[in-house]
Amino acid sequence: MATTCTPSASLSRQVTAGCDENAYKCYQCKKCTSGCPVARYADMHPAMIMRAVQLGQYDMIFDDRFIWLCTGCETCTTRCPQGIDIATIMDELKIMARAQGRIPAGTPSAAMLKLNYDSFVRWGRMWEVELITLDVLKRPTSVKNWLTLGPKMLLKGKINPTLKRGDTLAMKRMVQTAESITKAREAQNAGGQS
Amino acid sequence: MTKTLAYYPGCSLHGTSGEFDASFKATARALDLVLQEIPGWECCGNTAAHSINRLLSVALPVNELAKVEQDMKLDAVAVPCAACYSRFKTGAHEVEESEETAADVRAVVGRAYNGGVAVDNLIDVYHDAVGLEALDAKVIKPFAGLKVACYYGCLLTRPPKVTLADDPEYPVHMDEVCETLGCEAVDWNYKTDCCGAALALTEQGIVDDLVGRILTDAKACGAQAVVVSCPLCQVNLDGRQVEIAKKDPGWEGIPVVFLSQLVGRALGIDDKTLGLKKHLVDIMAVMA
Numbered sequence: 298m299a300t301t302c303t304p305s306a307s308l309s310r311q312v313t314a315g316c317d318e319n320a321y322k323c324y325q326c327k328k329c330t331s332g333c334p335v336a337r338y339a340d341m342h343p344a345m346i347m348r349a350v351q352l353g354q355y356d357m358i359f360d361d362r363f364i365w366l367c368t369g370c371e372t373c374t375t376r377c378p379q380g381i382d383i384a385t386i387m388d389e390l391k392i393m394a395r396a397q398g399r400i401p402a403g404t405p406s407a408a409m410l411k412l413n414y415d416s417f418v419r420w421g422r423m424w425e426v427e428l429i430t431l432d433v434l435k436r437p438t439s440v441k442n443w444l445t446l447g448p449k450m451l452l453k454g455k456i457n458p459t460l461k462r463g464d465t466l467a468m469k470r471m472v473q474t475a476e477s478i479t480k481a482r483e484a485q486n487a488g489g490q491s
Numbered sequence: 492m493t494k495t496l497a498y499y500p501g502c503s504l505h506g507t508s509g510e511f512d513a514s515f516k517a518t519a520r521a522l523d524l525v526l527q528e529i530p531g532w533e534c535c536g537n538t539a540a541h542s543i544n545r546l547l548s549v550a551l552p553v554n555e556l557a558k559v560e561q562d563m564k565l566d567a568v569a570v571p572c573a574a575c576y577s578r579f580k581t582g583a584h585e586v587e588e589s590e591e592t593a594a595d596v597r598a599v600v601g602r603a604y605n606g607g608v609a610v611d612n613l614i615d616v617y618h619d620a621v622g623l624e625a626l627d628a629k630v631i632k633p634f635a636g637l638k639v640a641c642y643y644g645c646l647l648t649r650p651p652k653v654t655l656a657d658d659p660e661y662p663v664h665m666d667e668v669c670e671t672l673g674c675e676a677v678d679w680n681y682k683t684d685c686c687g688a689a690l691a692l693t694e695q696g697i698v699d700d701l702v703g704r705i706l707t708d709a710k711a712c713g714a715q716a717v718v719v720s721c722p723l724c725q726v727n728l729d730g731r732q733v734e735i736a737k738k739d740p741g742w743e744g745i746p747v748v749f750l751s752q753l754v755g756r757a758l759g760i761d762d763k764t765l766g767l768k769k770h771l772v773d774i775m776a777v778m779a
């Protein structure tokens with residue numbers, strides 16, 4: 298089946314504005330895809346994402362679960378002959394997808410990243426037991442994943458369920474400043490593009 | 492000669508991997524290293540920060556580096572968790588590379604970091620800060636040729652522009668440390684493949700697949716144990732075997748030990764301090 302699309306440079310421009318990486322350098326050798334541990338578990342794969350960025354195909358990227366499976370393993374970035382930091386582009390796409398409310402159904406990892414972020418923002422440190430508990434409350438069926446492993450790890454003393462906080466005030470201050478600087482930059486970039 | 496290093500344990504070493512923290516500290520003591528924990532340390536931002544707020548993900552580790560440099564007045568920090576190590580190296584790299592990033596980070600942290608702190612991962616500590624010769628001299632209970640597969644995973648070596656690893660596709664420093672302890676480090680194919688990392692919280696099927704492939708190769712190449720230096724790799728490679736065995740009844744477990752536990756055992760540190768009983772696949776048989 299022939300597929301047609303209307304190319305647009307806007308996605309690539311947004312990616313470059315956000316993370317200073319240039320997807321146009323990609324020449325589709327697919328080394329990134331060959332080494333990607335999760336390429337086989339989604340419809341998209343790293344080289345295909347790069348092509349979609351070049352052509353401005355937002356829907357292809359944001360409707361697929363690939364970017365949310367990306368573990369940030371840096372294999373693609375390490376091997377790309379064009380020196381593209383592909384893993385950073387994946388992060389940028391995750392940031393954009395979240396900002397635009399374009400997280401597809403069936404991607405629990407997206408919510409988990411946010412639970413993780415909120416956890417260390419709240420306590421100064423990430424609290425693993427909290428992440429799992431909040432996730433199970435939101436997705437009760439996920440409890441089956443922990444029925445065997447959770448008790449085994451607790452019994453062995455592998456998990457310490459308590460939390461030692463970090464310097465929560467310092468954390469709060471850094472988060473607020475970082476978020477406001479980021480917002481200001483985004484507004485600047487959006488202004489520059491129109 | 493005693494050497495003093497700042498110490499950043501990170502969240503996992505206080506949560507799911509207390510034995511990593513305890514065994515690392517015990518080996519440091521035995522190797523005449525003084526560890527000073529960074530006072531009031533914060534989370535390094537882990538996988539979440541860099542996919543939600545890039546600036547924060549750089550600022551958090553740089554804030555810790557500034558504490559080491561200016562409050563503790565030390566020139567090196569030990570970061571045994573591979574994931575934290577990666578965030579520290581990336582943070583330092585980004586502020587060095589870009590003046591614009593450095594200025595933003597300065598605003599978030601509240602002061603400048605001048606780049607004066609070396610970041611050592613667990614392997615660096617044994618291989619370089621202590622050194623193989625000095626380590627060798629302290630080995631009192633060497634292994635009798637235990638065959639180990641050294642698993643580096645992703646972030647100890649990648650991306651090389653940040654870690655400056657010698658050979659990101661086939662690193663050997665952990666192998667050299669293990670051989671100094673009397674182990675035989677096997678050649679194998681999955682040294683630097685990803686275990687699925689945090690997908691273990693949400694996409695267990697994928698992680699079982701990845702872990703199964705890594706461990707099957709380790710076994711096929713003759714390893715009796717897999718050695719790791721990352722709390723998440725350890726939990727995944729060890730813990731997922733429970734599920735893998737459910738799907739594959741013929742599965743034979745392979746122990747997954749922290750490098751610090753292996754070093755500790757060779758230095759004659761007791762089992763309890765090293766937390767040898769905390770893992771799901773029994774490691775006592777290979778540590779005896």
Ligand code: SF4
Pocket residue numbers: 322323324325326327328329330343344347376377378379380381383
């Ligand atoms: S490795 Fe680099 S150049 Fe090759 S397909 Fe992937 S992104 Fe493109």
Ligand code: SF4
Pocket residue numbers: 329332333334335336343366367368369370371372373374383384387
């Ligand atoms: S960083 Fe993400 S996209 Fe790149 S190889 Fe790893 S999982 Fe695949």
